[in-house]
Amino acid sequence: MKQLSSQVNKLILHEIRIEWKSRQAFTSIIVYSLASIYITYLCFRQGIDPITWNALFWIILLFAATNAVAKSFLQESRGLQFYYYTLLNPRAVILSKTIYNVLLLVILGMINFACYAILFEIPIGDLYQFLIGLVLGSMGLSATLTLVSGIVSRANNNASLVAILGFPLLFPLLLTTIRFSKNAIDGLDWSINQPYFIILSALNVLIIALSYLLFPYLWRE
């Protein structure tokens, strides 16, 4: 257990260091989502209602997340994967990738939200609830897509396969998240959002537990 956590720590630091060196992946994702946000801004110049605002926000985040997370296994060469294989516990690999992608996507989601809120002036009833939904939704998105990216990296390394396999899996998560954040925008009481909060948390736990259990089978080849 101690060995696992130290491996996870080292792998996360390693990922962050690689990212910091090039900064290419992160900036490209930021530019990608800013461009999509600006396109929606140009399309909806005359004003936008909260339901459309919310739906568009999550769709933009979904596509940005697919692009951001899809690379997590695909960018690694065969040789590096074999090197990891001899050294590491597979659970450390999936946990570190998931945690790193969750961090990445939460940051991305916050930046997206800030830009989106500046361009479209939508009064958000309960900002804290919305942010809770944002964090939980991004967590689920990145955890699911990380495992899918692991599956695809073993299949044929085709990035479009991540979207094909991932989107149907994300239906329940996105539906709950969109409902949750819609209630937050309307400023409804916490008691109405509580069941959605419980389902979102349970989904996150389920997704992470399943990746933790299934990834070792993916690893063993």
Added chain:
Amino acid sequence: MKKTRPISHSWWWKVIALVCLLYTYIAGFLGTVPAMPILNETIRNLFFHVCMWMSMFVLMTVNVVYGIRYLSTNNSYDDLVAEEAARASMVFGIAGLVTGMVWANFTWGAPWVNDPQLNGTAATMLLYAAYFILRNAVNDEAKKSKLAAIYSIFAFAMMMVFIMVLPKLTDSLHPGKGGNPGFNKYDLDSNMRMVFYPAVIGWTLIGVWIMSLRIRFRLVEQSYLEKL
């Protein structure tokens, strides 16, 4: 010593399936049904549409159970069963969708409405389509089976959340839910039960029959290819 035949080769359960279905068709179309507002005679769709989902659900459970078995045994037969179960469940899913859409056109006035159960169905169909796309994307047999098993376990868990948990939070347009008249435990009268339960058994057995035929076909095909 007489060689024991697997249960999929024996005939008695196929006879049960056929008798049940024959009974469903005759009693389902001719028997008495309670007169309900809006539903009227379309309530008979219960014997067909709902049974499609039950059968699909049983086959999907077979798919995930054999997926788990494959991961622990690495026996290619388990993967064959899982794949054919998914294929048969897809057939029943499409049949359920079509019967549901025809029915909805008469009762709701549109073949497709925004209803949690319909969304769940759409997601399920897409998941299984993605499952087959994943299978076709990999060339190596052992790797293909493993990836498909992992994906189907993950997909089954997500689908259970979608079909079992989420509809509880919102009202559905389906009969018996959200205050709609329908066949919940007070409305479903004993006449309909007498047809409904055999219908479920019959359709489920037909699904298993289709699956077992496909499996036998694939096994014959494999042994033929090995001889070449």
